[in-house]
Amino acid sequence: MQQTVQLQPAEAYVPPKFNVYQHRQIDKIEQLHQLPEHLRFEMRVVANVFPFRVNNYVIEELIDWDKVPNDPVFQLTFPQRGMLDDESYEQMAALLKREHTPEEVFELATQLRQKLNPHPAGQMDKNVPTFEGEQVEGIQHKYKETVLFFPAQGQYCHSYCTFCFRWAQFVGKATRFNNNDEELLHNYLAEHKEVTDLLMTGGDPMVMRTVKLRKYLEALKEPRFDHIKTIRIGTKSLTFWPFRYVTDPDAQDLLALLKELVDAGKHVSIMAHVNHKQELRTDISREAIKLIRKTGAQIRTQAPLLNNLNVDSDMWAEMWKEQTQMGMIPYYMFIERDTGAKRYFELPLYKTWEIFRDAYKQVSGVSRTVRGPSMSAGPGKVEVSGVTEIAGEKVFVLRFIQARNPEWVQRPFFAKYDEEATWLDGLVPAFGEEKFFWQEEYEAM
Ligand SMILES: *Cc1c(COP(=O)(O)O)cnc(C)c1O
Numbered sequence: 426m427q428q429t430v431q432l433q434p435a436e437a438y439v440p441p442k443f444n445v446y447q448h449r450q451i452d453k454i455e456q457l458h459q460l461p462e463h464l465r466f467e468m469r470v471v472a473n474v475f476p477f478r479v480n481n482y483v484i485e486e487l488i489d490w491d492k493v494p495n496d497p498v499f500q501l502t503f504p505q506r507g508m509l510d511d512e513s514y515e516q517m518a519a520l521l522k523r524e525h526t527p528e529e530v531f532e533l534a535t536q537l538r539q540k541l542n543p544h545p546a547g548q549m550d551k552n553v554p555t556f557e558g559e560q561v562e563g564i565q566h567k568y569k570e571t572v573l574f575f576p577a578q579g580q581y582c583h584s585y586c587t588f589c590f591r592w593a594q595f596v597g598k599a600t601r602f603n604n605n606d607e608e609l610l611h612n613y614l615a616e617h618k619e620v621t622d623l624l625m626t627g628g629d630p631m632v633m634r635t636v637k638l639r640k641y642l643e644a645l646k647e648p649r650f651d652h653i654k655t656i657r658i659g660t661k662s663l664t665f666w667p668f669r670y671v672t673d674p675d676a677q678d679l680l681a682l683l684k685e686l687v688d689a690g691k692h693v694s695i696m697a698h699v700n701h702k703q704e705l706r707t708d709i710s711r712e713a714i715k716l717i718r719k720t721g722a723q724i725r726t727q728a729p730l731l732n733n734l735n736v737d738s739d740m741w742a743e744m745w746k747e748q749t750q751m752g753m754i755p756y757y758m759f760i761e762r763d764t765g766a767k768r769y770f771e772l773p774l775y776k777t778w779e780i781f782r783d784a785y786k787q788v789s790g791v792s793r794t795v796r797g798p799s800m801s802a803g804p805g806k807v808e809v810s811g812v813t814e815i816a817g818e819k820v821f822v823l824r825f826i827q828a829r830n831p832e833w834v835q836r837p838f839f840a841k842y843d844e845e846a847t848w849l850d851g852l853v854p855a856f857g858e859e860k861f862f863w864q865e866e867y868e869a870m
């Protein structure tokens with residue numbers, strides 16, 4: 426007899442009304458009125474360039490307003506002056522101070538965004554596959570075994586993170602990443618037997634209603650998809666809108682969908698973005714975690730290390746320990762990508778390694794599933810494995826965790842130590858070499 430798993434929440438949680446504030450509504454957020462006017466003006470200036478979106482749950486439950494502006498979740502969701510260089514900031518501030526039309530603001534914003542490397546790591550052209558001679562929009566296929574899918578209805582989030590490397594698709598007009606066509610996804614996957622993992626991403630697929638998610642995922646139970654072993658769903662909802670799993674009208678159906686996929690033999694993993702342990706402090710997020718775990722799905726956690734936000738190895742260690750205790754699997758610590766507000770969030774590479782190491786050494790083996798610090802760069806995911814001295818030369822030890830060519834993976838390589846370097850393109854090979862071993866091949870791709 427089939428056992429039924431009880432997927433109901435432990436108590437009757439009452440969901441708050443879902444309110445979203447975007448950049449034109451910044452001044453409607455009551456809590457901001459306790460801040461000095463010049464801070465609010467700075468926010469309005471910056472919010473015209475970067476996407477801004479925050480919901481009432483994040484405002485009311487996750488931010489400690491008496492710690493603002495230093496509160497990590499405030500930093501994670503509200504625009505900050507330091508995200509723009511002085512020149513860009515002054516241009517936008519001057520425009521807002523004089524009479525202006527929305528078109529003028531949009532035009533200047535578009536111009537300023539161009540300076541912010543909106544599409545890093547060759548996202549727009551290098552990873553888009555073709556199917557039957559046509560470019561398949563909405564799919565990225567960079568690493569052999571994993572296909573990324575961007576469902577059209579999932580191209581936004583409940584709230585936006587200020588550091589998000591997908592920021593460019595949340596501003597301006599139509600985005601290029603979208604694809605309404607589940608058949609195209611299914612056909613692509615059916616044709617590609619080398620693919621074992623589907624990674625649903627966005628935006629955030631968990632902003633979609635369950636009926637839509639079902640259209641994409643249910644079919645994967647069919648025998649023609651036996652090669653798809655793992656279904657991952659990347660999301661911020663676990664901490665920014667945990668009601669998705671507990672009290673939303675289709676929460677039960679969502680949990681049922683996850684369970685059906687697990688029962689059909691798939692490994693289902695929620696890839697949860699958690700930047701700070703403060704995000705996990707509410708009862709509702711803990712309830713969401715429990716319910717997801719009951720379906721047999723796993724939860725893996727990942728986040729970048731961000732200046733002004735989570736540069737604290739003890740916090741990371743505690744967060745990984747807590748996550749492990751709650752049944753989640755720490756997965757990645759990323760290095761802030763070379764896009765958007767990176768000037769505000771980036772750290773020197775040597776520093777990222779120190780923070781990672783000081784956190785990693787504090788946790789037991791069960792939490793050392795976490796990998797990093799890792800750069801998602803054009804050629805692949807490059808881990809800063811360490812800093813050391815070899816034959817009298819101080820070097821970074823690096824390795825590919827993932828690479829465009831699987832042959833590059835796990836081969837250590839070396840770059841000259843440089844305290845200023847914050848990204849792969851700021852590194853040069855050590856020992857007088859002209860190029861890294863993978864470089865020529867990458868440039869020819
Ligand atoms: C990170 C990433 C993946 C997944 O890599 P894993 O190491 O399997 O987690 C897949 N595709 C792209 C483009 C990525 O950046």
